[in-house]
Amino acid sequence: MVVSSFLPHFLSLLILLLSSPSPTFSIRATRNDQNLLPSSTLNFPKKQAEKLIRELNLFPEHDININTGNNSAAAATSVVEKRLNLPVLGDSGATVQDLGHHAGYFRLPDTKAARMFYFFFESRKDKTDPVVIWLTGGPGCGSELALFYENGPFKIANNLSLVWNNFGWDKVSNLIYVDQPTGTGFSYSSSEEDVRHDEFGVSNDLYNFLQAFFKQHPEYAKNNFYITGESYAGHYIPALASRVLQGNKNKEGTYINLKGLAIGNGLTNPGIQYKAYPDYALDMKVISQSDYNTLQKSVADCDKALKPCGTNGENSCVTAFQVCESIFNDILSIAFGLNYYDIRKECEGDLCYDFSNVEHFLSQQSVKSALGVGNIEFVSCSTTVHQEMITDIMRNLEVGVPALLEAGINLLVYAGEYDLICNWLGNSRWVEAMEWSGQKNYSAAPTVPFTVDGSEAGLQKKYGPLIFLKVHNAGHLVPMDQPEAALDMIQRWLQGKL
Ligand SMILES: *[C@@H]1O[C@H](CO)[C@@H](O)[C@H](O)[C@H]1NC(C)=O
Numbered sequence: 001m002v003v004s005s006f007l008p009h010f011l012s013l014l015i016l017l018l019s020s021p022s023p024t025f026s027i028r029a030t031r032n033d034q035n036l037l038p039s040s041t042l043n044f045p046k047k048q049a050e051k052l053i054r055e056l057n058l059f060p061e062h063d064i065n066i067n068t069g070n071n072s073a074a075a076a077t078s079v080v081e082k083r084l085n086l087p088v089l090g091d092s093g094a095t096v097q098d099l100g101h102h103a104g105y106f107r108l109p110d111t112k113a114a115r116m117f118y119f120f121f122e123s124r125k126d127k128t129d130p131v132v133i134w135l136t137g138g139p140g141c142g143s144e145l146a147l148f149y150e151n152g153p154f155k156i157a158n159n160l161s162l163v164w165n166n167f168g169w170d171k172v173s174n175l176i177y178v179d180q181p182t183g184t185g186f187s188y189s190s191s192e193e194d195v196r197h198d199e200f201g202v203s204n205d206l207y208n209f210l211q212a213f214f215k216q217h218p219e220y221a222k223n224n225f226y227i228t229g230e231s232y233a234g235h236y237i238p239a240l241a242s243r244v245l246q247g248n249k250n251k252e253g254t255y256i257n258l259k260g261l262a263i264g265n266g267l268t269n270p271g272i273q274y275k276a277y278p279d280y281a282l283d284m285k286v287i288s289q290s291d292y293n294t295l296q297k298s299v300a301d302c303d304k305a306l307k308p309c310g311t312n313g314e315n316s317c318v319t320a321f322q323v324c325e326s327i328f329n330d331i332l333s334i335a336f337g338l339n340y341y342d343i344r345k346e347c348e349g350d351l352c353y354d355f356s357n358v359e360h361f362l363s364q365q366s367v368k369s370a371l372g373v374g375n376i377e378f379v380s381c382s383t384t385v386h387q388e389m390i391t392d393i394m395r396n397l398e399v400g401v402p403a404l405l406e407a408g409i410n411l412l413v414y415a416g417e418y419d420l421i422c423n424w425l426g427n428s429r430w431v432e433a434m435e436w437s438g439q440k441n442y443s444a445a446p447t448v449p450f451t452v453d454g455s456e457a458g459l460q461k462k463y464g465p466l467i468f469l470k471v472h473n474a475g476h477l478v479p480m481d482q483p484e485a486a487l488d489m490i491q492r493w494l495q496g497k498l
């Protein structure tokens with residue numbers, strides 16, 4: 001495959017990366033930089049982001065999707081949804097009569113004027129399939145990246161035609177994609193006060209959206225419900241799941257039939273995951289033993305800086321981010337030109353992938369009319385949204401997970417084996433280290449092959465509601481790299497057969 005033609009989502013974590021200095025940074029320069037903290041930190045990543053995004057012609061006309069004019073689709077008070085009817089080439093393989101594709105805006109309560117954009121694709125197979133919501137990371141990247149390049153119903157051909165995706169997750173689920181937090185994708189507000197800063201705001205908006213969604217589609221409220229996503233969604237997913245359980249418990253609205261969470265190449269427990277960078281890089285021969293030894297100083301600094309951040313620190317979390325990022329940056333300065341989303345590949349251009357087709361596709365007037373987005377501009381990754389979430393990045397979101405497991409919620413943590421930035425090693429470590437009633441049994445469980453079509457597609461470990469799966473021959477974007485294995489994984493997991 002030609003690298004430049006496979007565009008998608010490294011965007012999922014792109015912006016986290018954008019805070020990386022250029023690869024010419026030496027270890028010493030990175031360390032000196034910490035002395036400037038924290039006052040300078042808020043400007044630094046943004047400059048990087050703007051520079052990198054401009055080079056890919058992705059910088060939006062407005063830094064954030066703030067709409068100051070009138071938009072008919074968004075003027076209403078709650079959900080305004082329309083049937084989507086985009087021309088798609090090929091055979092859908094649908095066994096249902098009615099494909100049931102929708103796009104809409106939801107006027108978020110608890111905000112001044114925010115509108116959340118979403119897609120809803122009813123299952124191609126059976127409307128009683130589970131309802132699955134997918135969350136893309138960033139923080140600040142739109143869900144369209146996953147939709148069109150990973151697991152959505154269709155893909156964008158180079159001539160901008162849509163072509164059915166034989167491995168779309170809508171073959172086994174009723175699939176929702178949302179653009180969030182506000183300011184991402186086609187979601188917007190006319191008030192800067194609606195920009196979110198943490199998982200409290202993010203999960204509350206998503207919970208409100210789910211309430212409105214099930215009101216709009218009451219026939220789906222009784223189906224099993226699953227939360228999935230990638231990369232920075234390793235933060236969003238546990239936070240939203242906890243919010244849903246709280247809402248169910250307090251009878252806040254429609255009962256949401258939450259059954260499980262799937263986190264793909266996520267960032268969930270930064271304390272453990274950042275420290276795993278040198279180990280993974282050494283194992284994969286990205287760095288030498290002497291580089292590794294040198295990096296231990298940064299690891300110790302990161303450890304120290306993380307303590308005051310914990311689960312809800314403020315400025316200390318920004319400082320920790322800068323300190324801990326130096327581990328990652330130092331590795332990149334050693335492994336110059338490495339694609340940190342897939343270490344088998346070279347980084348082509350500053351961002352390693354080219355995903356400009358989605359920008360071109362979504363800027364067509366015919367497409368915008370079909371989506372009902374008026375003149376809102378698509379923002380694939382918002383630097384402002386990212387920037388405003390900066391204190392959230394280093395917080396440990398693992399802390400809420402044991403309560404979810406004890407409540408019987410299933411958790412699948414999967415990771416493509418060649419991703420550096422949210423590597424499988426760091427993910428498997430936080431899963432192993434997590435204290436819950438099944439910890440010892442999980443720890444003692446055997447690692448067994450995950451087979452697809454008779455051949456080994458990964459290695460998995462399982463106990464009770466918890467599964468960890470390392471996916472072979474995949475980087476950060478598992479459903480893009482291994483579409484068949486990813487669909488098989490999600491299908492079996494949804495059926496309780498993984
Ligand atoms: C928005 O619509 C309202 C009612 O139709 C109108 O009074 C107002 O002038 C419009 N505002 C803008 C900025 O177009």
Ligand SMILES: *[C@@H]1O[C@H](CO)[C@@H](O)[C@H](O)[C@H]1NC(C)=O
Nearest residue numbers: 089090157158159160161163
């Ligand atoms: C666009 O590309 C698709 C997929 O490669 C192809 O099937 C289709 O014929 C092309 N359409 C045009 C108008 O060239």
Ligand SMILES: *[C@@H]1O[C@H](CO)[C@@H](O)[C@H](O)[C@H]1NC(C)=O
Nearest residue numbers: 438439440441442444463464
């Ligand atoms: C869990 O591990 C304990 C030993 O630590 C063992 O006695 C028990 O049978 C295990 N439970 C299951 C369900 O495997």
